[in-house]
Amino acid sequence: MYKKKIPYSRQSISKLDIKEVVKTLKSDFLTSGPQVLKFEKEIQKYLKVKYAVCVNSATSALHISCMALGLRKKDEFWTSTNSFVASANCGEFCGAKLDLVDINLDDFNISLEQLEKKLINKKSPKIVIPVHLAGYPSDLKKISYLSKKHNFKIIEDASHAFGSEYMKSKIGSCKYSDIAVFSFHPVKIFTSGEGGVLVTNNKNYYEKALMLRNHGITRDKKRYYYKKNNSIYYEQQILGYNYRLSDLHAALGSSQLKKIHIFEKLRFKIKKRYDQKLNKLPLLFPKYKNTNFSNHLYIVLIDPTKTKKKRDSLIEFLNKKMITTSVHYIPIHKQPYYKKYNFLSKNFRNSNFYYNNAISLPIFPYLTTEKQNYIIKCIEKFFQK
Ligand SMILES: Cc1ncc(COP(=O)(O)O)c(C=O)c1O
Numbered sequence: 001m002y003k004k005k006i007p008y009s010r011q012s013i014s015k016l017d018i019k020e021v022v023k024t025l026k027s028d029f030l031t032s033g034p035q036v037l038k039f040e041k042e043i044q045k046y047l048k049v050k051y052a053v054c055v056n057s058a059t060s061a062l063h064i065s066c067m068a069l070g071l072r073k074k075d076e077f078w079t080s081t082n083s084f085v086a087s088a089n090c091g092e093f094c095g096a097k098l099d100l101v102d103i104n105l106d107d108f109n110i111s112l113e114q115l116e117k118k119l120i121n122k123k124s125p126k127i128v129i130p131v132h133l134a135g136y137p138s139d140l141k142k143i144s145y146l147s148k149k150h151n152f153k154i155i156e157d158a159s160h161a162f163g164s165e166y167m168k169s170k171i172g173s174c175k176y177s178d179i180a181v182f183s184f185h186p187v188k189i190f191t192s193g194e195g196g197v198l199v200t201n202n203k204n205y206y207e208k209a210l211m212l213r214n215h216g217i218t219r220d221k222k223r224y225y226y227k228k229n230n231s232i233y234y235e236q237q238i239l240g241y242n243y244r245l246s247d248l249h250a251a252l253g254s255s256q257l258k259k260i261h262i263f264e265k266l267r268f269k270i271k272k273r274y275d276q277k278l279n280k281l282p283l284l285f286p287k288y289k290n291t292n293f294s295n296h297l298y299i300v301l302i303d304p305t306k307t308k309k310k311r312d313s314l315i316e317f318l319n320k321k322m323i324t325t326s327v328h329y330i331p332i333h334k335q336p337y338y339k340k341y342n343f344l345s346k347n348f349r350n351s352n353f354y355y356n357n358a359i360s361l362p363i364f365p366y367l368t369t370e371k372q373n374y375i376i377k378c379i380e381k382f383f384q385k
Pocket residue numbers: 056057058059060083084086087131157159160182183184185195196
């Protein structure tokens with residue numbers, strides 16, 4: 001048994017990462033400066049997208065993405081029942097009304113069948129926010145087709161999906177969406193400590209996001225209301241926020257991005273090993289149709305048709321064995337804050353089934369084979385008990 005708990009995820013920081021942060025610490029800029037610009041350029045190049053705006057979290061990126069797309073009071077926005085609350089909170093910040101769409105049980109992303117049904121039966125929302133759970137891409141081509149037919153915009157919550165591919169392009173190329181958002185929180189694919197980015201091919205959204213990130217201020221002379229030309233002049237034209245990323249965070253993000261191909265390979269190796277070793281147990285596995293995705297999470301469900309053992313007992317059993325697991329996520333419709341929409345009276349059947357039975361097992365690049373074998377053995381023991 002291990003003395004220190006095995007986390008479900010953790011960052012992988014190298015000596016070089018530390019060197020890069022220290023270098024920035026000794027430089028002229030600590031807040032947004034050359035490192036942020038450099039990091040944004042690297043992200044643009046990697047994703048093959050025109051514009052990137054780095055901010056202090058994916059939550060901030062989602063918020064200003066909603067604002068850049070003009071989400072207001074009385075507008076509606078929709079997202080998947082099964083996500084972190086930030087995918088819903090971003091529209092709430094704008095005073096808009098949330099509705100939720102159930103998931104499918106193949107990949108646990110938004111159900112396109114349910115989405116289409118809802119679009120036929122209800123007035124279209126202004127924005128739909130598909131979430132690429134565990135980094136596995138939602139079917140963006142189909143969502144894009146529906147967006148044209150029913151006139152809504154798309155923000156991809158790609159917080160889990162840096163490096164994932166969809167139809168031979170990186171998630172974040174925005175071929176089938178208006179904006180995509182990534183998180184650089186330490187448990188994600190790579191980290192900047194805290195941080196996030198929104199990417200888009202649309203110049204208007206980009207310029208609006210730049211202003212919203214920094215108090216609604218512009219220093220672009222061409223945009224000024226008043227004709228002032230001295231060098232210290234700037235204008236606040238809209239109400240924005242301080243969502244800036246610091247150069248310290250950007251330096252770490254930039255250094256980490258260089259290793260993404262290594263992180264991807266290591267995660268894939270761990271995923272494959274779980275797949276091979278757990279497949280005789282009474283578990284349900286996602287039916288992913290391809291393997292080119294980030295493997296941010298390793299999710300399995302207890303199969304209630306094959307065992308009477310409960311998911312919660314497995315979580316507690318593993319916890320006693322010093323193994324941290326998680327559930328991604330407690331569905332948004334079960335959160336007390338969202339009681340106001342009366343979601344509990346709706347039948348999100350798949351999401352509820354998932355929530356009762358799913359468990360996320362530890363996966364991160366430097367989870368050792370020895371520790372992974374221990375986790376697998378403990379799960380086997382649980383089912384033998
Ligand atoms: C799906 C999803 N969306 C948004 C977020 C928010 O990310 P951040 O912590 O960078 O604000 C998270 C973070 O856990 C997430 O998992």
